[in-house]
Amino acid sequence: xxxxxxxxxxxxxxxWCYIGKRKFxxxxxxxxxxxxxxxxxxxxxxxxxxxxxxxxxQYLAERKGLPESTVRQMIDRVIGIAASxxxxxDYAHMHQTxxxxxxxxxxxxxxxxxxxxxxxxxxxxxxxxxxxxxRIDDLVELAATVGLDRDEAREALEMHRYLPDVKADVAQAAxxxxxxxxxxxxxxxxxxxxxxxxxVFANVLEQVRDAKEQAA
Amino acid sequence: MTETPPPLKIMxxxxxxxxxxxxxxxxxxxxxxxxxxxxxxxx
Numbered sequence: 001x002x003x004x005x006x007x008x009x010x011x012x013x014x015x016w017c018y019i020g021k022r023k024f025x026x027x028x029x030x031x032x033x034x035x036x037x038x039x040x041x042x043x044x045x046x047x048x049x050x051x052x053x054x055x056x057x058q059y060l061a062e063r064k065g066l067p068e069s070t071v072r073q074m075i076d077r078v079i080g081i082a083a084s085x086x087x088x089x090d091y092a093h094m095h096q097t098x099x100x101x102x103x104x105x106x107x108x109x110x111x112x113x114x115x116x117x118x119x120x121x122x123x124x125x126x127x128x129x130x131x132x133x134x135r136i137d138d139l140v141e142l143a144a145t146v147g148l149d150r151d152e153a154r155e156a157l158e159m160h161r162y163l164p165d166v167k168a169d170v171a172q173a174a175x176x177x178x179x180x181x182x183x184x185x186x187x188x189x190x191x192x193x194x195x196x197x198x199x200v201f202a203n204v205l206e207q208v209r210d211a212k213e214q215a216a
Numbered sequence: 217m218t219e220t221p222p223p224l225k226i227m228x229x230x231x232x233x234x235x236x237x238x239x240x241x242x243x244x245x246x247x248x249x250x251x252x253x254x255x256x257x258x259x
Contacts, residue, residue: 011234014234015234017234019232020232044234044235044236175221176224177224180233180235181233188222189224190224191224191227193231194232197229201228
């Protein structure tokens with residue numbers, strides 16, 4: 001069986017993207033359908049300063065004017081659902097930041113054949129380990145944890161060599177009409193929005209596989 | 217310039233996603249989007 005191509009638009013600071021990633025991975029394991037995954041950039045909050053000094057909770061309350069009780073309820077729900085898929089989100093130690101350079105790093109990692117490992121490392125760093133995913137120094141160290149060369153990573157990030165690729169992904173999302181993430185595109189034809197349940201992802205994988213086999 | 221891709225066939229159920237800074241579950245989605253639009257209007 002040939003692999004299904006799955007293009008996933010996602011942001012590093014998107015709580016549903018990490019949860020959706022786990023549910024999608026569970027569906028792949030459950031169905032046994034081979035997939036070729038490629039992550040694409042989507043900036044949820046491109047106006048966030050790299051050095052914003054606060055948590056996502058503070059950012060939403062202070063910068064966006066949402067009531068603290070509303071923010072707390074939102075975050076509590078997310079934490080509970082994350083825990084249900086084995087992710088221990090630590091909102092008290094998250095560093096809200098700008099993610100454009102993290103996206104550049106994902107493109108650098110893709111060029112080195114390490115994009116999937118880099119994506120998981122970035123999500124884990126931000127949501128679980130209290131890492132900073134906006135500063136080049138921190139990103140270079142994170143790149144090294146997945147086997148990427150520190151000097152090459154730093155050069156790529158400081159020169160913004162992959163910024164055009166990030167912008168191309170954002171433009172492609174707009175062309176598809178994607179307004180939110182995670183967003184999954186199967187075989188360039190089928191779109192799935194959001195952190196679907198594992199059973200839904202499994203059903204989609206089977207339908208797309210069947211359609212591809214019938215078309216062959 | 218990005219070429220316009222063929223329209224996607226949408227599959228799956230209503231599910232949680234993030235739009236802008238606001239990330240919500242489907243049952244709270246309308247409230248979240250209203251909040252976001254109010255915020256945009258305020259800017």
